[in-house]
Amino acid sequence: MPDLIHDGDSAAAVSSLRSAVMLLGRRLKHQRVDESLSPTEMSVLGTLARCGSATPGELARKEHVQPPSMTRIVALLEAKGLVRLEPHPDDRRQKMVSRTEQAEAMLAESRSKRNAWLANLAEGLDEDEWEKLRAAAPVLEKLAHL
């Protein structure tokens, strides 16, 4: 790993990444597939889709949100019938949160809409640019979870 702080090119890349990620993130927030679902709620459903089920505390850590915030998010999702809450098998303080079939269907439907928006935006890129972005996507995802 080069010295990211003192290598000029890398410093420029880091700065570029930051502003791009923040701006793109703000624009993505507006592209809700389901108007009644916030970005974080969507993200939680996505996490549950990957992990199967988790406790509120685990979800809060994974989403980088404080536990009280996750409490509200989970409550909203439950009210919408998108997650199910069950008692934790070993620890009665905790709960197990898992998604419902309804959430499954919504995720599938929304995924195509989301992809369409971003893909449409990406039409403004040429072949070469898109190739670079595609190569970097898994890396960016890894970075986001580090």
Next chain:
Amino acid sequence: MPDLIHDGDSAAAVSSLRSAVMLLGRRLKHQRVDESLSPTEMSVLGTLARCGSATPGELARKEHVQPPSMTRIVALLEAKGLVRLEPHPDDRRQKMVSRTEQAEAMLAESRSKRNAWLANLAEGLDEDEWEKLRAAAPVLEKLAHL
């Protein structure tokens, strides 16, 4: 440009990009260099650094925010001594917003702190991964501004 929506790999990349950008964006929000400055305020200063000066309306469009929101942001920045407001030369409805020397200094100082945080996170990547990310950074920036 390939058919981004129906090509499986590209669809996966798009989906991956979206979640990564949103999560990383949320984490970046917490890495404020000046605790009293919101991410959007920072972004406005960055835009002013690139553009020199602009009207509130132009800033709102560039930041993908509604005009009333920009009014408040500009007012807060002015109260902090980070931007200056001058009458528009041609149109008395509009104002020209430009950054102060204080903003300049703050941007420079904060840039290094921001870079340090992201660079530190990127230490978890190997050489090859970082190379991909660096290649994609300008593309991501272009995409965000499309």
Next chain:
DNA sequence: GTAACTCATTAGCAATGCTAAATACCAGTC
């Protein structure tokens, strides 16, 4: 000169995050 438009602002609201404190539970120690 007036009608229609545009820019910025004000007022009020909604969403979404936070901290501090309360509640329920677990685990180790006397």
Next chain:
DNA sequence: GACTGGTATTTAGCATTGCTAATGAGTTAC
């Protein structure tokens, strides 16, 4: 068994930051 300290979740209240609708000032086209 009861006590003490620690952890998970929730409740209550607050701050931030975005929005829409409506207002006021200024411009432009007819």
